[in-house]
Amino acid sequence: EAGVTQFPSHSVIEKGQTVTLRCDPISGHDNLYWYRRVMGKEIKFLLHFVKESKQDESGMPNNRFLAERTGGTYSTLKVQPAELEDSGVYFCASRKTGAYEQYFGPGTRLTVT
Amino acid sequence: AQSVAQPEDQVNVAEGNPLTVKCTYSVSGNPYLFWYVQYPNRGLQFLLKYITGDNLVKGSYGFEAEFNKSQTSFHLKKPSALVSDSALYFCAVGTYKYIFGTGTRLKVLA
Numbered sequence: 001e002a003g004v005t006q007f008p009s010h011s012v013i014e015k016g017q018t019v020t021l022r023c024d025p026i027s028g029h030d031n032l033y034w035y036r037r038v039m040g041k042e043i044k045f046l047l048h049f050v051k052e053s054k055q056d057e058s059g060m061p062n063n064r065f066l067a068e069r070t071g072g073t074y075s076t077l078k079v080q081p082a083e084l085e086d087s088g089v090y091f092c093a094s095r096k097t098g099a100y101e102q103y104f105g106p107g108t109r110l111t112v113t
Numbered sequence: 114a115q116s117v118a119q120p121e122d123q124v125n126v127a128e129g130n131p132l133t134v135k136c137t138y139s140v141s142g143n144p145y146l147f148w149y150v151q152y153p154n155r156g157l158q159f160l161l162k163y164i165t166g167d168n169l170v171k172g173s174y175g176f177e178a179e180f181n182k183s184q185t186s187f188h189l190k191k192p193s194a195l196v197s198d199s200a201l202y203f204c205a206v207g208t209y210k211y212i213f214g215t216g217t218r219l220k221v222l223a
């Protein structure tokens with residue numbers, strides 16, 4: 001079974017530009033999560049989808065971040081406009097309902113200059 | 114509030130020796146605990162979890178972890194380290210969302 005995939009693997013943009021990250025979860029996993037690791041610090045939760053619904057978006061830093069999961073399959077995370085402090089590695093994870101463990105993608109390294 | 118601490122930024126161990134990567138937690142209620150490993154340019158790979166039951170949990174690649182409720186710890190262990198175990202290890206706690214520690218870099222020396 002294919003794992004969680006993320007695109008792009010690396011993105012370099014200038015401050016003020018827009019970037020969209022994509023995550024494709026494991027097939028059949030209704031739960032999808034976004035996390036972020038900034039500058040070698042701990043990995044922090046951003047939000048959680050159950051199918052297409054946002055279950056918890058308490059970790060979203062501000063309204064420059066918009067996550068969607070149309071149709072309950074893949075998800076996108078848009079940052080608009082990007083700021084320097086948004087640089088970091090953005091991880092996506094998915095989990096099958098009834099299971100406890102999450103499966104992570106390889107991450108997208110975002111660099112804002 | 115829930116929290117996780119990994120007190121060591123880096124752990125060095127000789128190949129063939131036992132290894133321990135430490136994790137302590139603070140939660141209200143029963144903890145769900147996890148260990149993940151990240152190899153260079155890869156995502157986090159699930160190693161093992163503690164939900165309930167036996168305090169010693171066995172996972173992938175020969176790793177195990179011991180849940181200690183009185184010490185609120187969940188240390189990752191392996192009896193004999195391999196050079197290929199060198200990676201970044203994360204402890205996490207949570208139910209539907211995780212709180213992670215800051216990570217511990219394990220370096221196994223040949």
